[in-house]
Amino acid sequence: MRGFKNTLRPISILPPEAEEQIHRASLTMLRDTGVVFEEPRALDLFRKAGVRVDEAQQRVYLPPEFVEEEIRKAPSQFTVHARDPRNDVMIGGDNLVLAPVSGPPFVADLESGRRDGTVKDQRDLIRLSEVLAVMHHGCPEVAVKDLPVETRHLDILYDQVTMSSKGMIGDAWSTLRARDHIDMMAIVFGGREAILDKPVLVGIINSNSPLRYDSNMAEGLIEYAAAGQVNIITPFIMAGATSPVTLAAAVAQQNSEALAAVVLAQMVRPGAPVMYGSFLTGLEMRTGAPAFGRPEAALGILGSAQMARRYGLPCRGGGVLTNSKIPDHQAGTEKMMMLWPLLLGGVHYVLHAAGWADGGLTASFEQMVLDAEMLEMFGRFFTGVLVDEGTLALDVIARVGAGGHFLGEEHTRQRFKTEFYFPTLADTEAYESWVKKGSKDAAARATERYKKLLATYQKPPIDPAIDEELRDFVARRKREIEATL
Amino acid sequence: MRGFKNTLRPISILPPEAEEQIHRASLTMLRDTGVVFEEPRALDLFRKAGVRVDEAQQRVYLPPEFVEEEIRKAPSQFTVHARDPRNDVMIGGDNLVLAPVSGPPFVADLESGRRDGTVKDQRDLIRLSEVLAVMHHGCPEVAVKDLPVETRHLDILYDQVTMSSKGMIGDAWSTLRARDHIDMMAIVFGGREAILDKPVLVGIINSNSPLRYDSNMAEGLIEYAAAGQVNIITPFIMAGATSPVTLAAAVAQQNSEALAAVVLAQMVRPGAPVMYGSFLTGLEMRTGAPAFGRPEAALGILGSAQMARRYGLPCRGGGVLTNSKIPDHQAGTEKMMMLWPLLLGGVHYVLHAAGWADGGLTASFEQMVLDAEMLEMFGRFFTGVLVDEGTLALDVIARVGAGGHFLGEEHTRQRFKTEFYFPTLADTEAYESWVKKGSKDAAARATERYKKLLATYQKPPIDPAIDEELRDFVARRKREIEATL
Numbered sequence: 001m002r003g004f005k006n007t008l009r010p011i012s013i014l015p016p017e018a019e020e021q022i023h024r025a026s027l028t029m030l031r032d033t034g035v036v037f038e039e040p041r042a043l044d045l046f047r048k049a050g051v052r053v054d055e056a057q058q059r060v061y062l063p064p065e066f067v068e069e070e071i072r073k074a075p076s077q078f079t080v081h082a083r084d085p086r087n088d089v090m091i092g093g094d095n096l097v098l099a100p101v102s103g104p105p106f107v108a109d110l111e112s113g114r115r116d117g118t119v120k121d122q123r124d125l126i127r128l129s130e131v132l133a134v135m136h137h138g139c140p141e142v143a144v145k146d147l148p149v150e151t152r153h154l155d156i157l158y159d160q161v162t163m164s165s166k167g168m169i170g171d172a173w174s175t176l177r178a179r180d181h182i183d184m185m186a187i188v189f190g191g192r193e194a195i196l197d198k199p200v201l202v203g204i205i206n207s208n209s210p211l212r213y214d215s216n217m218a219e220g221l222i223e224y225a226a227a228g229q230v231n232i233i234t235p236f237i238m239a240g241a242t243s244p245v246t247l248a249a250a251v252a253q254q255n256s257e258a259l260a261a262v263v264l265a266q267m268v269r270p271g272a273p274v275m276y277g278s279f280l281t282g283l284e285m286r287t288g289a290p291a292f293g294r295p296e297a298a299l300g301i302l303g304s305a306q307m308a309r310r311y312g313l314p315c316r317g318g319g320v321l322t323n324s325k326i327p328d329h330q331a332g333t334e335k336m337m338m339l340w341p342l343l344l345g346g347v348h349y350v351l352h353a354a355g356w357a358d359g360g361l362t363a364s365f366e367q368m369v370l371d372a373e374m375l376e377m378f379g380r381f382f383t384g385v386l387v388d389e390g391t392l393a394l395d396v397i398a399r400v401g402a403g404g405h406f407l408g409e410e411h412t413r414q415r416f417k418t419e420f421y422f423p424t425l426a427d428t429e430a431y432e433s434w435v436k437k438g439s440k441d442a443a444a445r446a447t448e449r450y451k452k453l454l455a456t457y458q459k460p461p462i463d464p465a466i467d468e469e470l471r472d473f474v475a476r477r478k479r480e481i482e483a484t485l
Numbered sequence: 486m487r488g489f490k491n492t493l494r495p496i497s498i499l500p501p502e503a504e505e506q507i508h509r510a511s512l513t514m515l516r517d518t519g520v521v522f523e524e525p526r527a528l529d530l531f532r533k534a535g536v537r538v539d540e541a542q543q544r545v546y547l548p549p550e551f552v553e554e555e556i557r558k559a560p561s562q563f564t565v566h567a568r569d570p571r572n573d574v575m576i577g578g579d580n581l582v583l584a585p586v587s588g589p590p591f592v593a594d595l596e597s598g599r600r601d602g603t604v605k606d607q608r609d610l611i612r613l614s615e616v617l618a619v620m621h622h623g624c625p626e627v628a629v630k631d632l633p634v635e636t637r638h639l640d641i642l643y644d645q646v647t648m649s650s651k652g653m654i655g656d657a658w659s660t661l662r663a664r665d666h667i668d669m670m671a672i673v674f675g676g677r678e679a680i681l682d683k684p685v686l687v688g689i690i691n692s693n694s695p696l697r698y699d700s701n702m703a704e705g706l707i708e709y710a711a712a713g714q715v716n717i718i719t720p721f722i723m724a725g726a727t728s729p730v731t732l733a734a735a736v737a738q739q740n741s742e743a744l745a746a747v748v749l750a751q752m753v754r755p756g757a758p759v760m761y762g763s764f765l766t767g768l769e770m771r772t773g774a775p776a777f778g779r780p781e782a783a784l785g786i787l788g789s790a791q792m793a794r795r796y797g798l799p800c801r802g803g804g805v806l807t808n809s810k811i812p813d814h815q816a817g818t819e820k821m822m823m824l825w826p827l828l829l830g831g832v833h834y835v836l837h838a839a840g841w842a843d844g845g846l847t848a849s850f851e852q853m854v855l856d857a858e859m860l861e862m863f864g865r866f867f868t869g870v871l872v873d874e875g876t877l878a879l880d881v882i883a884r885v886g887a888g889g890h891f892l893g894e895e896h897t898r899q900r901f902k903t904e905f906y907f908p909t910l911a912d913t914e915a916y917e918s919w920v921k922k923g924s925k926d927a928a929a930r931a932t933e934r935y936k937k938l939l940a941t942y943q944k945p946p947i948d949p950a951i952d953e954e955l956r957d958f959v960a961r962r963k964r965e966i967e968a969t970l
Contacts, residue, residue, distance in 0.1 A: 011493070018872035025877045033879075036887040059887065114916065212887040241890055245897040245904050248876035282905050283892075289913040295866035295906050303870050323913045328926035330911055332817020333859050340825045358916060374818050381780035385788050387503035391733035392510045394518075402521040402544065402697040405726055407768075412730040419730050420767050421780050426815055428774040428808045431599065431843060441813035 001079075002136040002166070003089050004096040007382045010309060010346030013302035019310060022248060022303075026255040027064040034061040035211045035260040039218035045267045062260060070263040076312040078273045080137065080230060081200045083188055084165035084460065089137045091230075091275065091348050092314040098375055099138035100129045101319075101355035101363045102169060102204075107142050108357060109365040110326075110447050117142030117363070123159055125355070125363060127457040128450055130164045132354070132372045134379065138169040138202070140355055142363050151481050153177045154474045157184050162467060165460035169351075172203025172220030172231070180477055182227045187469045196228040199273050204351070206279075207235040207257040209242035221261060225268035232316045232349070233261040234277030238290050239300075241283045247296060250280055251303040262313065275349055277316040278304035284323075289359055292321035293334020298341040305345030317342040319352025320371055323359045327366045327443040331357065335371065343378060366446035369453065373425050380421035391415075425449055486564075487621040487651070488574050489581040492867045495794060495831030498787035504795060507733060507788075511740040512549040519546040520696045520745040524703035530752045547745060555748040561797040563758045565622065565715060566685045568673055569650035569945065574622045576715075576760065576833050577799040583860055584623035585614045586804075586840035586848045587654060587689070592627050593842060594850040595811075595932050602627030602848070608644055610840070610848060612942040613935055615649045617839070617857045619864065623654040623687070625840055627848050636966050638662045639959045642669050647952060650945035654836075657688025657705030657716070665962055667712045672954045681713040684758050689836070691764075692720040692742040694727035706746060710753035717801045717834070718746040719762030723775050724785075726768045732781060735765055736788040747798065760834055762801040763789030769808075774844055777806035778819020783826040790830030802827040804837025805856055808844045812851045812928040816842065820856065828863060851931035854938065858910050865906035876900075910934055 014022065036059045037043060043060065047053045052061045077092030089097045107121040108114040115121075125140035139160040147155055153171045161168055161184065170181035185201045186192040195201075203224045208214045213221070224231045235257035237243045239250040258276050265272045280300035284291040291297065301317055308315035320339050324331035342350055354371035357364040396411045406412050425445050427434060438444075499507065521544045522528060528545065532538045537546045562577030574582045592606040593599040600606075610625035624645040632640055638656045646653055646669065655666035670686045671677040680686075688709045693699045698706070709716050720742035722728045724735040743761050750757045765785035769776040776782065786802055793800035805824050809816035827835055839856035842849040881896045891897050910930050912919060923929075 008496070014870055014872065018870065021872050021877065025879055028879060029882060033883045033886060057887075208888075210882065210885060210887060210889060210891075239904070240897050240901055241892050244878040244881050244891050244894070245901045246876035246878055247870045247904065248872040249878040249882065251870065252877055252879075253882055283901075284913040285901055285905070286907075287913045287915070289915075291905070291913065293911070294908070295862045295864075296904065298862075298866055299870050323911065324927070325912070325916060325919055325924070326926055327814045328928065329812045329814065329817040329855055329931075330927035332814040333821055333855075334911070336818055336821030336825070337862065340821070344829070359913070361916065370814055370818075377780045377783075377822065379780075381783055385499055385503065385732045385736065385784050387499065387506050387733040391731035392506065392737055393729040393731055393734040394510055394513060394737075396729050397514060397695065397734065397738055398518045400695060401518060402542075402695060403693075404695060406695075406729050407726050409729070412725050416725055416730045416768075416770055419724070419732065419781065420770070420776070422771075423779070426778070426808065426819065427810070428769040428772045428776065428844070430772070430774075431810060431846065434810055439810070441811055442809070442815035443813065446814075 001090055002087050004379060004382055006094050006096040006343060006346060007384055008343055010305065011302060011344045012306050013299060014306050019306060022252045022255060022307065023310065025252040026259065027067060029253065029256040030062040030067055030260060031064060033211060034059040035257065037213050037218050037264065038215040041222055042218045042264055045264065049267055062263065067259055067263055070266045071259055071311055071313065073266040073270045074262055074274050074313055075271060076314065078199060080167050080202060081198055082165060082167035087166045089167055095348055097136045097349045098134060098353040099169065099349065099351050100135050100140040100368065101352045102138065102141045103143065104361055104363045105143045106362040108362045110443055114362055116145040118146045119144050122156065123163065124454060126160055126163045127454055128365065128368055130166065131453050131457050134372050134375045135166070135354060137167040139164050139166065140363055150485060151478045154180060154477055157181055158470055158474050161188060162462055162470070163459060168201050170201040170203050172205055172224055174216040175219040175223055178203065178220040178223035182223065182229060184470060184473060187473060188466055192227065199228060199230045202230040202232060205231050205233045205261060207261065209236045209257060210253060211257060213261060221265060222268050225265040225272040228269065228272065230273045230275065231265050232275040232277045233258050234279050234316065237280045239280070239282045239296065240285065247299055247303065250300060251307060254278060254280055254304060255307050274313065275316040276308035276311065276313040279318040280304055289323060292323050292359060293337040298337055301338070301341040301347065302345045305347050309346065314348045316349040316351060317345065317347035319350060319356055320354065321352060321356055321360070325358045327364065327370050327446060331367065335374065339374065365450045366443050369446050369450045370425060370442060373423050377421055486575055487572050489864060489867055491579050491581040491828060491831060492869055493828055495790065496787060496829045497791050498784060499791055504791060507737045507740060507792065508795065510737040511744065512552060514738065514741040515547040515552055515745060516549060518696060519544040520742065522698050522703050522749065523700040526707055527703045527749055530749065534752055547748065552744055552748055555751045556744055556796055556798065558751040558755045559747055559759050559798055560756060561799065563684060565652045565687060566683055567650060567652035572651045574652055580833055582621045582834045583619060583838040584654065584834065584836050585620050585625040585853065586837045587623065587626045588628065589846055589848045590628045591847040593847045595928055599847055601630040603631045604629050607641065608648065609939060611645055611648045612939055613850065613853055615651065616938050616942050619857050619860045620839060622652040624649050624651065625848055635970060636963045639665060639962055642666055643955055643959050646673060647947055647955070648944060653686050655686040655688050657690055657709055659701040660704040660708055663688065663705040663708035667708065667714060669955060669958060672958060673951055677712065684713060684715045687715040687717060690716050690718045690746060692746065694721045694742060695738060696742060698746060706750060707753050710750040710757040713754065713757065715758045715760065716750050717760040717762045718743050719764050719801065722765040724765070724767045724781065725770065732784055732788065735785060736792060739763060739765055739789060740792050759798065760801040761793035761796065761798040764803040765789055774808060777808050777844060778822040783822055786823070786826040786832065787830045790832050794831065799833045801834040801836060802830065802832035804835060804841055805839065806837060806841055806845070810843045812849060812855050812931060816852065820859065824859065850935045851928050854931050854935045855910060855927060858908050862906055
C-alpha cells in the first residue's frame, strides 16, 4: 500500500476539559441553532429519523444523543482502492496519505508566470504527480478554462484515471457530476455493485459556513454515501469571517458542521466511509485573505485533529498551504507551519500536500517538486532513531578514538545510504561552486527538476476495453448534457 | 524576564529502552574509550578526583558512578542576568530563550551580496538584533576582518555590551579571551565577586569530536566555571565524519562528550551553570558539508534534548540552520525543519536562532528579520487555544446563524488583535496588487524591513563611569597583548 506510517504520537493541544467544552458547545449549537441543508432528500432523511425540521428555513435541529449515535456508525479506518493495487491507501490509524493540489483556476511556472489553467497544464500536472512517489493518492486538478464548464468534469476524470494509476479524487458538486464520476469509476472497477463496499473515489464536501450545506454539496454527499464512496467533509472556516474570530468557536462551529454532515452520510448508508475535514484558517484582516501558515492555523489543525480523534473519525487536514505567489522563503516557512501540525495532530489525509500556491488560486509546477522534497524528508523522519548494537557502534568509536574520523570506516560506507535522506533540490555546495553554477535559488533548481521528472513519465497501461467503455461513456454523457443546455 | 514559555510537552523520540541503551553506551564509552582533555589543569582535577589519567595521551577514563554523581551537581535551572534586568533570561524548565547567529566570517545582504565581516556590519547586526524583541539573549557576532585577531575580542564585547541591553555571549576560546571577557562583565556588574553566583556571561565550548577537548576550549571552560559563568557544552557531531554515521551512535558519542565536560565544570566549581548543547547533523556525502535542515538533524535534536532531559540539564539546541546561500524556499523549509524539533524537544536555549545562512559561513541581514518573524509566530502559538464562554461565543453564532458572516460583529472587532498574530513580511495581497507593488519575494521585502528596523535603533543608556572603565580596560589590555606579539 502507498502511504507513510506516522510514528509520532498525536499531540493534544486542548486540555481534556477544553476538548469537552468544545464538544458540548458543538452539540448545543446543533440542537439549538441547527444546520441548513438546502436539499429536500436530506431534509426527508432527517424528518424520517424524527429530527425537527424547519421546512421554510430548510434547517434541522439535531438532538445530541442522535448525533452521537449516528457518528458511531462511521468507520474509523478503511481502504481506498486504486486501479493499481500497489496504490491502494489505508485511511485512519497511524497511516498518513498525501494528495496533490486540487482546484486552482490558475497554473504557474517560473518561466511563463501565472496563466489560466488548460488541458495541457492539467495533463502535465497529472504526469508530474504520477512520477512523485510521495503523492500517495489523487491527481492534481485545475479548473481548465479551455473546456466547457458543463462537461469538463468528464474529460478531467477521464484523463486522470487513464493517465494515473493512483486512487482518484472525484467531483462531488451536484448530483450530475457526482453520478457521472461514480459511473466512470464503476466502469473501471466492474460495476456499481462492485464498488459499493469498496471505496474507489473520494469526494470533497464543503459547507457554506456558518452552518449551511448548499444543494449541490448536499446532493454530492448523498450520491457518494449511497454509492459507498468516501465523503471528505470539510467546513470552510475562516475565523473572523465564516465563524467567530476566536479559535475555540472556530473549532466548535467546524465540529458542528462536520458532525451534521457525517450524520447525514450515515443516514444515507450506515457505515458510509467519511473523513472529518478541516480547512480552518484565520482571516488576514488587512487584506481579507485567508491567513495560511500562521500560528492560528497551526493551532486550528491540532484542535481539529484532536476533535476528530475524539470521535474515532479519520481526519483530513487542509493542506500544505501558503499565501505566497511564488516559491520563496515565505512559501517555505508557511508550508512548514502547516505541515508540522498536520503530522503532529495525526491527520490521516492531506489534500493540497504539494503544488499549492497563492492562497489556492494557483497550481505551481515548481512548488509541486519543492513540496514533494519537503514531504519525502518525513519518510525518513518517521523511521526514527534505530538503536541496537550495530547502530551504537561502540567498537567503531573505540577503534577510531580521539582525533580520528569516521569517513573512511566500513560502518559509514555500509550505512549512510539508509541512515540519511538524500534530497535532490537542496543545495549544499561550497559558495564559490554555487556561484559558478549560476547562483540559483531553490525555485530555479525546481524548474529544472520538474522538467526532468516530466520526461520520465510513462503512461500506466489500462485494459483497452475499459478505456473504450470510458470513452463511450464520456461521449454519450457529453451529448446528453449538451442537449439540455 | 525575556523569553517564551514553551507550552508544548516535550516529545520523546527514543522509546525508554532506546534511551537507556544510549545512556549505557555513553557511560561505557567514557569508561573504556575515554576522553582527551589537552589541558594540564583539567587532567590535574581528574587525577585528584581519583580518575585514571593516561598522561601521554592526555586521556581520562571516567567511571560511570563518578559521572552520574558529578552531573547531579549541575543546576537544572538558572537565571542569566543582563544589564537591563528586563532582559534577564531564565534557562531551564519550560523557558525558551532565543539568541542570534554568532561566529560567521561573512556577512550578506541582498544589495551588496556576500563580503568579509567588518566592524560596521557587526554594529549594524547588533542594532538590528537589539530592536528585535524575539531575540531574547546575546548579540550577533561576525569574525570582523578589519580588526586584528589578537585583540578584536575586546572591541567586539565592548560594542556588544554598550550597544545592547541584552544578556551577553562571551568568548570562551583560551584563558586569555575568557578572562578578558569575564573581567569586562565584572566591570559592568560590580566586580568578579558580584558575578560569582550571578551568571552574566555565556560561553560556547565545542569539543573536537570524537572525544577530545583541545587546550583552548578546556581553558575557557575552566575559566567560565571558576567565575560562576555559563558553559554551553556543544560537541561538534557531524554523523559520518566526527561520529559514526548512525544517529544512535552520534547521539551516544555526543552524550559522552557533553557529560565529560559537564563533569569537568562541576569539578572546577560544584553547581557551575552549564547547558547540554547539541549541534548534531549528518554529513552531506556528496559535498562534504554538514546537512542542516534534514530529517536526520531533526531526529538528532529530539534525541539530544531527550538525553539532556534525562539528566535534568538545561539544553541548548544547534539553531535555526540552513545550507542555503540566500533567503529562498530552501532556507525557509530547512530552518523550519530545525525549529519545530527544537520546540518539540523542549530545548531551552537556541543559539543561531536568527540570521544564519550558508551553513554558518554567513550572517544575513534579510535572514535576521525573516527568521525573527518565523520565531514570533511561536509566541502566539504557545498561547494555545483559549476555551471559555467568551471564546466559544455560542450567542454570537446563534445570532449570526446560517448564511450570515462574522466580519461586522463586535465580538470580532474586540478580539481579533489578540487572537491573531500579525506578520510584517508575509504577503497576502491579491495577485494583481502584489504585481503592481513590484512582484517582490519575501527576501526583497526583508531588505526593506531590516533597513526600517535599523533606523528605529536607539542606544541604551549606560553609566558613563562604567563605560569609561570598560574603555580603559580595553585600551590597557590591547597594549598588553600587543606587547607580547
